[in-house]
Amino acid sequence: MRLITKRLFFILLNCFSFTLLSAQTLYWVGGAGNFNDQKHWSLNSGGASSNLIPNSGTDVVFDDLSGHSNVSILFIGKNLAKSFLFLNQSYSLSLLGAESSYLTISGDFVLNERVLPEFQTRLNFSSSSINKSKNFVGFFGRTINSNLNFIQGVWDLSSVVIPANRTAKFISGNYYLDNTTINVGNFISDSLKVQFYIKKGLVRVKNKFVIGQNTSFATSDTYFDVKKYDAQNYQVNSGVSSFEWTKKLS
Numbered sequence: 001m002r003l004i005t006k007r008l009f010f011i012l013l014n015c016f017s018f019t020l021l022s023a024q025t026l027y028w029v030g031g032a033g034n035f036n037d038q039k040h041w042s043l044n045s046g047g048a049s050s051n052l053i054p055n056s057g058t059d060v061v062f063d064d065l066s067g068h069s070n071v072s073i074l075f076i077g078k079n080l081a082k083s084f085l086f087l088n089q090s091y092s093l094s095l096l097g098a099e100s101s102y103l104t105i106s107g108d109f110v111l112n113e114r115v116l117p118e119f120q121t122r123l124n125f126s127s128s129s130i131n132k133s134k135n136f137v138g139f140f141g142r143t144i145n146s147n148l149n150f151i152q153g154v155w156d157l158s159s160v161v162i163p164a165n166r167t168a169k170f171i172s173g174n175y176y177l178d179n180t181t182i183n184v185g186n187f188i189s190d191s192l193k194v195q196f197y198i199k200k201g202l203v204r205v206k207n208k209f210v211i212g213q214n215t216s217f218a219t220s221d222t223y224f225d226v227k228k229y230d231a232q233n234y235q236v237n238s239g240v241s242s243f244e245w246t247k248k249l250s
Contacts (some may be wrong), residue, residue: 025059026052026096031067034074054081056106070094075101075121083107087114097121100205110138120145134176157182166207170194177201189215198222211236
């Protein structure tokens with residue numbers, strides 16, 4: 001009995017230690033640089049380098065102590081973070097990265113007016129939060145020149161705009177849109193279970209609109225601007241019948 005209790009103690013201790021290590025906040029410092037460069041991350045705003053880089057449990061913060069002028073952040077290869085908090089007010093923050101790079105986010109990602117998303121980095125949104133609380137995604141009305149993969153989780157989406165040659169793909173999860181616009185090149189949801197809750201929304205799709213049998217919509221005062229009569233681009237499972245094609249925004 002004592003042996004079992006001791007084993008249980010060490011299991012709980014290891015789990016607690018893992019939580020402490022994986023849940024952290026890092027602050028960007030030192031001006032322009034590579035997102036995965038450990039010398040640019042500190043445990044304090046404007047502090048010394050921590051020799052750490054963000055992982056899937058890290059909240060990252062950009063503020064006015066991140067640099068002494070406009071700051072550029074470069075994404076190369078694989079990049080991970082939990083949430084992004086943009087607090088910069090005095091200086092602009094440019095996000096750079098090629099299409100070959102990707103950023104996986106498991107929490108909030110909301111831009112402010114001083115953040116310039118100039119990257120082509122693929123954005124993956126994937127949250128396995130136990131409490132299933134909403135994570136927020138907002139691009140401040142800016143066009144994001146990236147492919148977007150919504151992999152899992154519960155997400156509140158605001159003003160998602162990507163070019164005609166880019167795709168927003170929804171693999172699983174629940175998505176809430178309230179009085180907002182989704183304007184994308186391709187809108188694809190044909191994999192696992194996906195549920196959309198849309199109020200006073202505009203969903204505008206320039207090319208492919210692909211909806212599989214595991215996707216469902218709960219909508220009100222919503223308008224879908226898609227190529228309904230183009231068989232090549234419009235591929236909606238016959239079981240999906242809750243669209244309000246002619247409902248105009250109030």
